[in-house]
Amino acid sequence: MNKKSRDNSKSPLRMTRQRRVILDELRKVTSHPTADEIYNMVRRRLPGISLGTVYRNLEILSGNGMIQKIESSGSARRYDGNVKIHYHVRCVRCGRVDDLPLSTLPVLERAVRKGCGYEILGYSLEFVGICPNCGKLPKTKKERQDKNGTQRK
Amino acid sequence: MNKKSRDNSKSPLRMTRQRRVILDELRKVTSHPTADEIYNMVRRRLPGISLGTVYRNLEILSGNGMIQKIESSGSARRYDGNVKIHYHVRCVRCGRVDDLPLSTLPVLERAVRKGCGYEILGYSLEFVGICPNCGKLPKTKKERQDKNGTQRK
DNA sequence: TATATAAATAGGAGTAGTTACTGTTATGAA
DNA sequence: TTCATAACAGTAACTACTCCTATTTATATA
Numbered sequence A, B: 001m002n003k004k005s006r007d008n009s010k011s012p013l014r015m016t017r018q019r020r021v022i023l024d025e026l027r028k029v030t031s032h033p034t035a036d037e038i039y040n041m042v043r044r045r046l047p048g049i050s051l052g053t054v055y056r057n058l059e060i061l062s063g064n065g066m067i068q069k070i071e072s073s074g075s076a077r078r079y080d081g082n083v084k085i086h087y088h089v090r091c092v093r094c095g096r097v098d099d100l101p102l103s104t105l106p107v108l109e110r111a112v113r114k115g116c117g118y119e120i121l122g123y124s125l126e127f128v129g130i131c132p133n134c135g136k137l138p139k140t141k142k143e144r145q146d147k148n149g150t151q152r153k
Numbered sequence C: 001t002a003t004a005t006a007a008a009t010a011g012g013a014g015t016a017g018t019t020a021c022t023g024t025t026a027t028g029a030a
Numbered sequence D: 001t002t003c004a005t006a007a008c009a010g011t012a013a014c015t016a017c018t019c020c021t022a023t024t025t026a027t028a029t030a
Helices: A017-028 A035-043 A051-063 A106-113 A141-145 B017-028 B035-043 B051-063 B106-113 B141-145
Strands: A068-070 A078-080 A087-091 A097-100 A119-130 B068-070 B078-080 B087-091 B097-100 B119-130
Touching (some): A017 A035, A051 A068, B017 B051, B035 B051
Antiparallel strands (some): A087 A097, B087 B097
16 A cells, blocks of 8 residues: 555445435335335335345445434344434334434433443334234234233333 | 133143243343353253244243343344343443343333324333443454444434 | 546355244143 | 143244355546
């Protein structure tokens, strides 16, 4: 590396067609889609895109704070084009995720930061429940099997 | 079903040897092990047990509120023999999970319950950070690649 | 505008964690 | 003791994701 230094310590994000379309599609919706759903949305505009590319870009975009990664309940990861801090509710039946109007809680973070030995980077707060659609349907086989219903902290 | 009704709507949990040992081992530790770790703990006492049995029982025990399932940050699910409400910190590097001394927040639940359309069942609150051990080590390849560091809500 | 090069791509194989299936065994109510 | 059913072991299958390689592309610089 003897040429003019390229300063790759903070090289700007290269905006490929694929990356641009992924970001664009994600910002168009408020539905918090999974990688696979995004793959299908993007494929309508870029039929040749590969699923690996979608995963890689979602990882890079969220690593750069341009989108939000919602990884919470064992089920598939979801993504959110809205990067402002806000909270989510997830339906335990269908997995759907919605936004919650709830002010942020800096007090929480402060309470934890002192004295647990960890270097706290942040927290994830997610509510679980049953969405309006699923509330009308009968219980699933799995829910009936769980004798106490879902138990969460 | 014409015999004396067996009332299977709330049939008691059958306590098999496998189930008892799983519960017992889980209650002995405070380390929030994964299914695979529990499998290895239990195998020392029941060499013939199968991984499927461990998974099934962890599912049933948590469905009955006898243990807690911690499914949070994309990585493997973990389990906790302590069912009292409490919160966790997870290390983003090694995945280790520790308990947090933090009083509960009923206020949160009340705030959400009204007016989001969901039937709220509960919430999951998890802090992420870097544990004391990992804090001493250099960054991973993946962490260096993420130009902004980890971004969480 | 042309060129060099690091970054990103498609396609596909590989993996971890989990679930589902099948035939067998054990539990516990009667 | 009997018997229905729940739970079992063993294993195949599945889902969500990651990693690999050869090729292409975006961008900085000349």
